[in-house]
Amino acid sequence: MLNLNYCYRIYPDASQEQELLDWLEICRGVYNYALAVRVREALRSKGKSLGIDLGLEKFMATSQGELMARPKFFLELQxxxxxxxxxxxxxxKGSKNWHKxxxxxxxxxxxxxxxxxxxxYQVAHHLCDQANIIFAEDLxxxxxxxxxLCxxxxxxxxxxxxxxxxxxAWKRDVYFEKVDANFTSQICPNCGVVTGKKDLSQRVHVHFVTLCYATLCVREASRSERERGCP
Known part of the structure; x- marks a missing residue:
C-alpha cells in the first residue's frame, strides 16, 4: 500500500490571531521609528534646511526672514x-457673438x-535654490x-x-516634507515656550516672559516648522 503524506495548514484561533496582529503592530512601530531616526540623521548631514509659512497678508515667510508679497491674480482682473x-x-445663446x-x-x-x-513655479525654484531641505505646514x-476669506x-x-x-523639489533632488501646522504661531522658536493663542489683529510675536525674541508671527511660524521637521 502507498503511504500518503498529507499537509495540514493550521489556522490560528481568534486569540492567537489578535496576538499575531499585536506583535506585527509592535514590529511595524519599531521599524518606522528606526527608519525615522535614520532619515533625520541623513537630513542633518544633507545640508541647509528651510521652513516656510503661507498666509494671506504675505504669501510666504521663510525661516531666514524673507517675506514675499501675495499677488492678487483674480482680484486684479475681477x-x-x-x-x-x-x-x-x-x-x-448659441449665436456667433455668444461664442465669441x-x-x-x-x-x-x-x-x-x-x-x-x-x-x-518661480517661487518653488527660488526656494530650492536656497536649501536642500524644505518644510511646509500641512494646511x-x-x-x-x-x-x-475663501x-x-x-x-x-x-x-x-x-x-x-x-x-x-523631487525633480531637483530636494527633500520636502509637510509638518503639523498646529500651534506653530504660539511657540517661541528661540526657547520653545508656548506663548498662547493670538488674535488675528496681533501680527507681531513678542515673548514677554524672558524678552528673548520679537518678530512677525509668520516668521515665527516658519522657524517653528523648520524646528519640527529637522530638530
Missing part, C-alpha cells in the same frame, strides 16, 4: 471678468490660471476655502503651490 460675463449674458464672448471669458480665466501657475486647504484663499492657490513645490 472687474474685467465681470464686464465680459455681463456682455456674455446679453448675447443670444464665451471664448473671451475662457481666455481670461486661462490667463489667470497660467499667471498663478507661473508664479508658483487644511479645503476648510480654509470655505471661510469668509476668495483670497482660492486666489492664492495654497494647495496648488504645495503640489508644485513637491514636484519641483
Amino acid at each position: 472687474s474685467q471678468l465681470k464686464w465680459l460675463q455681463r456682455r456674455l449674458s446679453k448675447k443670444q 464672448a464665451r471664448e473671451k471669458v475662457a481666455k481670461l480665466h486661462e490667463h489667470i490660471y497660467n499667471t498663478r501657475k507661473n508664479f508658483h 487644511n486647504v479645503k476648510a480654509m476655502s470655505r471661510g469668509m 476668495k483670497h484663499t482660492l486666489d492664492a492657490g495654497f494647495g496648488g503651490f504645495l503640489e508644485v513645490l513637491k514636484h519641483v
